[in-house]
Amino acid sequence: MIKNVTISGLLTMDMHALNNEGGEGNQLQTRMVHVVDGEGELQVVNAISGDMLKHIQAEHLINISLEKDFSLCDGCKVFDANRINRDGAFFERLKDEKKGDLIIDQLLPHCVIDDLEGVMITRDGRSVSRKSVVEFGWLVGLPEFTRTESYFHVKFDQSREKGSGDESGANLGQNIFYRPASSGKYAIVVNLELSRIGFNDITREYILSSEERIKRTQALLESVLFTFIKPLGAHRNTQNPHILNFEGVISYSHSSVPAPSVSALNEKYREEMEGIIQQLNRSYNGQVDAKRFDNQVEFSKRIMDLIQELM
Known part of the structure; x- marks a missing residue:
């Protein structure tokens, strides 16, 4: 293999x-x-x-x-950065277990993402890493062969109202901004x-x-x-x-x-x-x-x- x-x-x-x-x-x-x-x-x-x-x-x-x-754990199902740390059912099953080897034994079959992508378990005072x-x-x-340039953009507003810095503070008008693009x-x-x-x-x-x-x-x-x-x-x-x-x-x-x-x-x-x-x-x-x-x-x-x- x-x-x-x-x-x-x-x-x-x-x-x-x-x-x-x-x-x-x-x-x-x-x-x-x-x-x-x-x-x-x-x-x-x-x-x-x-x-x-x-x-x-x-x-x-x-x-x-x-x-x-x-x-998949509850966190990974919704692409949550906390991953298994937000999976209440997993930690209920762990109860008071704090030993890293036993936690990893239960973690690996529980979630493919935490197995492959790694995770730091910090919930309830634990510190176990994968x-x-x-x-x-x-x-x-x-x-x-690589260059980055900045390009002019504007949020078009037909009324030509003020934009950034207007009195309302809502930036509802026409705004000018510069956005980069890279090639290479x-x-x-x-x-x-x-x-x-x-x-x-x-x-x-x-x-x-x-x-x-x-x-x-x-x-x-x-x-x-x-x-x-x-x-x-x-x-x-x-x-x-x-x-x-x-x-x-x-x-x-x-x-x-x-x-x-x-x-x-x-x-x-x-x-x-x-x-x-x-x-x-x-x-x-x-x-x-x-x-x-x-x-x-x-x-x-x-x-x-x-x-x-x-x-």
Whole structure:
């Protein structure tokens, strides 16, 4: 069974506003970060946080779980950030139990989202954590291929009444504002610890059956695929991203050897990942492998091939 999967790639996306920091006056500001490029130079680029990407993936996973009738806690059923902490029935069943290993034993079969996405249980004086199975890095723009611009917008009002700052304070009139849009190639790294699905990290034992773990693994892979087919986020009502391409490498391991990852900020990331795998397999005899993809069709095929392999 596949134990670990890593995705390293370049997502080409135009005219999006998926992750903004806030606004100053009538200017909405997008998120910018400092990174070191492949030449060792410090650059300022547009970026989308891993928190945003995981939020998108978790929403897709909840929808998949509802369709497949997986077990969900009360919080995850309504996409509540508190997750299982708002599930009164679960805590009534726990009674006064505070031991972390026993709580995790009951948590894992109770909710697929808390198993895969991780959770911190803090209700009633408890402090029990479940580490996420899926890990997202920042979606980081390549400096030479990514730009952010600000565009003029106005809330049109036929009466030409005053807008921002009018005496009523209701901003009912005509308002001028500036909204950013970013375009470019973005490097992404994703890691999936499939071997930890249904696994109690404290007792080091699997709580779920092999059949249930496979079903959850397939659902997780589907949700990651959907994340790059339909990235949710801010301002999609008028700035739905133009996704042009997705290229990269999927590496995966059938043993305890980690599936290697090299960021696409390095222009030779594909060759380096394949080189690492070649060296690892000198000792691990084909336990690690990698597949390139040059577009979204090939990426979809690679993910669906992994899902089929689990059947």
